[in-house]
Amino acid sequence: MKSIFLTSLLALATATYAQQQAVIPGDHADPSVTKIGDTYWASATSSNWAPEYPLLKSKDLIHWQSAGYIFPKLPDWADYYFWAPEISYEKGRVYAYYTAHKKGGNLCVAVASADKPEGPWKDHGPLMCESDGSIDAFPMRDENGKLHLIWKEDGNSIRQPTPIWIQEMNEERTALLGEKKELFRNDQPWEANLVEGVSMMRHGGYFYAFYAAAGCCGEGCTYVSGVARAKNLLGPWEKFSGNPILTSDETWKCPGHGTPIEKDGKYYFLYHAYSTKSTAYSGRQGLLREFEFTPDGWIAFKAPVATANQVPAVVKDDFSKASNLWNWSVFHWPEYQTKGGKLHLKAIPEQAGVYLARKTYTGNYTAQVQVEVPKTTELKSGLSLIGDDDNALGLSVQQGELLVWKREKGKDKVLQTLPLTNAKTVVLQAQVKNGKEVTFKYLINGKNTQVFDSVNGAFLPPWDRAVRVGVIAKGEGTGVFDNFLLRSEKE
Incomplete structure (x- = not known):
């Protein structure tokens, strides 16, 4: 009887996974989301497709509508690889922290702002350009209210480690202040050659960093997601012993690089993954997964919930x-x-x-x-x-x-x-x-x-x-x- 019961549970779990649908179908890698008023706004990687950074809006995190682009024209300083926009809202102003390749240089993290998400957006240019590339910017205030920028140094591009850096940022979001400090880097076997795509939230006395690791892209991807926590934003940071917390299943492979968001007292993670059926041909698509905080102060994802198919027929x-x-x-x-x-x-x-x-x-x-x-x-x-x-x-x-x-x-x-x-x-x-x-x-x-x-x-x-x-x-x-x-x- 016990064996039959366990088999039934496994079958139920498999069926649940099989029903998970993309909430933002099609090529929408590295999705980011924020709430403005009663509406959720999202964006995603464009890479070398223009216009840059699609804007989408939703009332429920499930049904999304196209609402234009952050950059109808390219920023003057950049030429290609428009990656990982992190859209945020604070004190009546919208910000997009993004990655792009600098003309004659390498990858940099930069910022643009607008009075409303529909734009027009004003570009403020690069904030950090390291010699081997800087990507995946995310803003966060520390326990004292000071504004900081978190990003990844793209060391894997030259077969080096990938430190996650933090540095104070001015309130105008036009410059970094002081010296950068390392939060953590890829030092666990499951992380392989990189950690990246950090997004953060604060809850119950801890800062939580969601992050991706291993190989992001293509048919041979190995992407997975983990979490780390700290009582102070500058650390020390502790990685969860149960990492990775998001891995491939029979429906979606290589999950990662997303943003946590709260809705009606519940917590969700908007992230990307490849369909195991169409894989790289339809790209990394936007998925939504609920998570909860465990009694010991960590994060656990709930089983995916079936949603309506959002693919336009x-x-x-x-x-x-x-x-x-x-x-x-x-x-x-x-x-x-x-x-x-x-x-x-x-x-x-x-x-x-x-x-x-x-x-x-x-x-x-x-x-x-x-x-x-x-x-x-x-x-x-x-x-x-x-x-x-x-x-x-x-x-x-x-x-x-x-x-x-x-x-x-x-x-x-x-x-x-x-x-x-x-x-x-x-x-x-x-x-x-x-x-x-x-x-x-x-x-x-x-x-x-x-x-x-x-x-x-x-x-x-x-x-x-x-x-x-x-x-x-x-x-x-x-x-x-x-x-x-x-x-x-x-x-």
């Missing part, structure tokens, strides 16, 4: 008006406009071309768009799955011809060409299975014709991002698009 854009849900390369800001119910995208001849792309949410989806057939072979307009500027896969049309192509590690290759005659418009379609098996099709007058079966897109996702899908234009001229659609299947 269908995403449409008829280009009747501008949308803020399109992304593009931080290195190639597009010239485009919507007019006459169509998207007009000016092509560039470099790399894969210029593109506007949307997040993907699962490993199985269909994307399609109607394209005006160019009147020249100097312009290729199409539908593409995009990892980055050097890794893309698509179906494009030029005068008289359809082309299935790929760009892998910066090298271009045409996989198949088919003649196309007497068509002014064509609907291009990509059917994707398991994130990487891509079948391109085209439709003329509603007739569906297969072009190329099961192209392998396993090379697409960059180490720190997911695959996006969208429209692309390469060469000379302007691509014209209409009726974009993305249909996602449930995982």
Whole structure:
């Protein structure tokens, strides 16, 4: 009987884990959250996708709406790797502490502020730029009310330890004061080559530091999460003997880098993880997990609670008006406009071309768009799955011809060409299975014709991002698009 009872409990726990859904689906790594009035505001890593740092808002931490971006244009001092925004609110002002790569330098932590989360945001520039990189900033007041900044020195990038530093910060958030002090570093076997992504809260006489460790990203990720505590912000800090407190399960892998938040007297952690089904192809997605404080003063996560699937089944854009849900390369800001119910995208001849792309949410989806057939072979307009500027896969049309192509590690290759005659418009379609098996099709007058079966897109996702899908234009001229659609299947 005991054996049957334990088996039943295990089955129940497994079923509960299997039901956990992302509350912020799609590529939203390193999520941060704060409460302003009766609304929760969140942001997440953009990396080399622009605009930088999406803003989302929610009343319940479950249902989120897009609300623009922190940086519609890049800060003057930075060029790429826009990571880990930490959004906070204090005394009527909103702050975003963020990481970016300094032009001609390395990674720095910086800060921007606004009167309201919708913006406009004013950038105050870098606060700390160490030679091997500074990332993952978090603000915290000590037991005496003094404001400090916590961040990670990116030692793992040069095969060195990763100390977590703290330094006093002025109230204007424009400069650090005094000398930095180390709080802790990666010194436990389970932490492997790094600790990072520190966020903090104070409760019951202790400061608690949530942090991530090991390998963050990609198919081979090993990320896990731990907690440390201290009675004084400057330490000494004690790591929990039961670490790690968040690990992979059968539904989500490599959990970490989040922010604690209180709601209605309960405590939650908004963090990211990969779906074990779509993994790197749909990216690190936002999850929510309740935790409690134990009698001995530590933290224990509760079993995940089933929530409604937040993945949009269908995403449409008829280009009747501008949308803020399109992304593009931080290195190639597009010239485009919507007019006459169509998207007009000016092509560039470099790399894969210029593109506007949307997040993907699962490993199985269909994307399609109607394209005006160019009147020249100097312009290729199409539908593409995009990892980055050097890794893309698509179906494009030029005068008289359809082309299935790929760009892998910066090298271009045409996989198949088919003649196309007497068509002014064509609907291009990509059917994707398991994130990487891509079948391109085209439709003329509603007739569906297969072009190329099961192209392998396993090379697409960059180490720190997911695959996006969208429209692309390469060469000379302007691509014209209409009726974009993305249909996602449930995982």
